[in-house]
Amino acid sequence: MxxxxxxxxxxxxxxxxxxxxxRGAKNLVPKAMVAALLGSAPSRLRNVPDIRDVRVVRGLLQLHGVTVRPGDESGELVMDPTHVESANVADIDAHAGSSRIPILFCGPLLHRLGHAFIPGLGGCDIGGRPIDFHFDVLRQFGATIEKRADGQYLEAPHRLRGTKIRLPYPSVGSTEQVLLTAVLAEGVTELSNAAVEPEIEDLICVLQKMGAIISMDTDRTIRITGVDKLGGYNHRALxxxxxxxxxxxxxxxxxxxxxxxxxxxxxxxxxxxxxxxxxxxxxxxxxxxxxxxxxxxxxxxxxxxxxxxxxxxxxxxxxxxxxxxxxxxxxxxxxxxxxxxxxxxxxxxxxxxxxxxxxxxxxxxxxxxxxxxxxxxxxxxxxxxxxxxxxxxxxxxxxxxxxxxxxxxxxxxxxxxxxxxxxxxxxxxxxxxxxxxxxxxxxxxxx
Ligand SMILES: CC(=O)N[C@H]1[C@@H](OP(=O)(O)OP(=O)(O)OC[C@H]2O[C@@H](n3ccc(=O)[nH]c3=O)[C@H](O)[C@@H]2O)O[C@H](CO)[C@@H](O)[C@@H]1O
Ligand SMILES: C=C(OP(=O)(O)O)C(=O)O
Structure with missing residues (x-):
């Protein structure tokens, strides 16, 4: 009804x-907002549209202790991740809504807190939309994943480690999962059969501004050299x-x-x-x-x-x-x-x-x-x-x-x-x- x-x-x-x-792309902006979680200083994102997927991610960031406020220009968000903290599982579940973005919180939260909770995902009902590639790559980085009735519980008892990954299909979300995890992992990650959508390139630009080391070859291979610390960024979304x-x-x-x-x-x-x-x-x-x-x-x-x-x-x-x-x-x-x-x-x-x-x-x-x-x-x-x-x-x-x-x-x-x-x-x-x-x-x- x-x-x-x-x-x-x-x-x-x-x-x-x-x-x-x-204004900025629905398939980039919420992910750039998630990237802000990885930084040790505030990030500024410009050209942000007022759409529901942005509101969902803003709420999820706030639940995790990130302060999010409008910047000086219209469509500008300033996100300060200095005090990232665990969020109540029921609150995350209630807030995640109709978006698929919560799955991309895994890597950043594992780096910042050592654990993460991922609720059931939304997104368009246009196919089965499994998330098996996401969990396979996170396990390769060293995370453990436990499925419970209310969602997936992830832990990283030690620092995640860079790894060699080949995606079975050039999935956009799984490529972003690898990027957002590999940038702070120990050592080098080589991802082959990666998705290379323009929104992914723009996410790489955001991460590079934060201090990441990422190269893209013409054959769908992306190499990421993990660093110990990332800063904030100032970026206008594509x-x-x-x-x-x-x-x-x-x-x-x-x-x-x-x-x-x-x-x-x-x-x-x-x-x-x-x-x-x-x-x-x-x-x-x-x-x-x-x-x-x-x-x-x-x-x-x-x-x-x-x-x-x-x-x-x-x-x-x-x-x-x-x-x-x-x-x-x-x-x-x-x-x-x-x-x-x-x-x-x-x-x-x-x-x-x-x-x-x-x-x-x-x-x-x-x-x-x-x-x-x-x-x-x-x-x-x-x-x-x-x-x-x-x-x-x-x-x-x-x-x-x-x-x-x-x-x-x-x-x-x-x-x-x-x-x-x-x-x-x-x-x-x-x-x-x-x-x-x-x-x-x-x-x-x-x-
Ligand atoms: C928020 C966002 O950016 N959404 C976009 C993103 O969705 P999303 O990132 O969910 O799409 P993917 O590229 O991951 O999915 C592509 C295909 O891979 C399959 N797959 C994916 C992951 C996985 O773990 N296992 C698996 O089998 C999917 O079922 C689908 O058949 O890219 C799609 C493809 O350009 C776009 O239509 C969506 O608008
Ligand atoms: C399929 C789409 O988005 P999502 O992945 O957010 O469901 C879309 O934007 O058309």
Whole structure:
């Protein structure tokens, strides 16, 4: 059941037009905040968005004795980890909420306190999302892990030791786990098959500013030489390329034009190539990127999600909505999460034609082929979308439903919009700025 102020009425059929601003990346900022725990002096993080994942981590840091206060400029946080202390397990559990970030507290807390507690994790329900790689690497560093009913209890009776690790898959979170643990471990850590997403590079920049010694090779190998002590950092978070791409897809699907201030070419090259193949237009400036529908038909494409530098999985769901407006058959092969296409059934209810398959369609065979996961889609377009009652299933799926509702004829009731606040700062305000006709039932307050 959703609360009444958790429902948005969307009157579709109006192109999104105008300018919005994106701030620091959801997939970097909370991790840079965790990194502050490793320092012996305060850290300053700038360009911090007001999203739920940031609030969760702020609360968890405070529970562990870190003082967190706003800095002088808007979007600046100052974190002082001088007096890190153990937190009450029940408080951690109550506070961890819907985020996946608590798992990254392991290394820093083991270094600072010799023990850590990790509650059940949140995050999007788009696959099983196991954390076996995280625990395997922590054991390799010398930690012990005990699973109890309320969560995982970790201990490091001695200083953690650098080690040689090969990840079975270039997992973003596990790579960050290694980085945040290895920087203060004794000796050298060599990580192969690492994830190299731009947010990971930015986390490495943060750690280097703190005094860490980290090198990245071109073959997914990262080497970390442990140091005895780290200081604070002063860092401006890289912009959110995932949010930027969501607004780009919204501009395309609604036949509009959106200037995304803060969007950067460097982290979005793969998205930009795909956007152009579909028929979208963009203009890259020094301060941001304008995305628009240039008129005429959109093109069907074959799309495969992958780890960086491939097509980011978090770009997939919003772009699929635009593909429902392309002429012909598009193929989408989701290779990062086994269950990230379920959101398409609601698009079909709105009039889209999307068929899901268990086989690896298009490109290459992936981990999910022959394993009963509906992880490929054929999108047949263009189809006229009609307003509908929609229940948001996950973060990007939720934004995709907003796009579909904006592109549709008639009115949609979108339930569960609060979930979008986990990763999109001020999205209601931005929609209104872009001319979207949206309202909360009974004239309620935006949440
Ligand atoms: C907060 C954050 O940054 N979230 C991002 C992060 O999620 P997250 O770090 O959770 O994603 P991972 O890269 O770790 O997961 C990728 C794949 O590896 C598998 N896996 C992962 C860990 C593990 O211990 N065992 C295992 O099997 C997962 O089930 C998934 O199939 O990277 C994803 C991939 O770019 C993005 O979609 C998420 O937005
Ligand atoms: C899957 C996502 O995030 P998380 O890992 O936080 O669930 C996402 O941002 O699309």
């Amino acid at each position: 959703t609360r009444s102020n958790d429902v948005l009425l969307v009157h579709g059929g109006t192109p999104l037009e105008g300018e919005i601003n994106v 912009p959110d390329r995932l949010e930027a791409a969501s607004w780009a897809s919204a501009a395309l699907a609604t036949e509009g034009s959106v200037y995304v201030r803060g969007a950067r070419q460097r982290e979005m090259m793969t998205f930009l190539n795909t956007f152009r193949k579909v028929g979208g237009a963009f203009d890259i400036g020094d301060e941001g990127i304008r995305f628009w529908h240039p008129g005429g038909k959109l093109n069907a494409i074959a799309l495969e999600t992958d780890v960086h530098p491939g097509f980011q999985t978090d770009w997939q769901q919003p772009l699929v909505v635009a593909l429902t407006q392309a002429s012909g058959l598009s193929i989408v092969h989701e290779t990062v999460y086994e269950s990230r296409l379920g959101f398409t059934s609601a698009l079909n209810q709105m009039g889209a034609h999307i068929q899901l398959y268990r086989e690896c369609l298009g490109g290459s065979a992936c981990r999910f082929g022959q394993r009963n996961f509906l992880h490929s889609a054929v999108v047949s377009g263009p189809t006229r979308l009609q307003g509908s009652d929609l229940v948001i299933p996950d973060l990007r799926g939720g934004f995709s439903y907003l796009i579909a509702a904006l592109a549709a004829q008639g009115t949609s009731r979108v339930h569960g919009i609060d979930l979008i606040n986990r990763g999109y700062e001020n999205f209601m305000h931005k929609l209104v700025e872009l001319g979207a006709k949206v309202e909360l039932p009974n004239g309620g307050e935006a949440i």
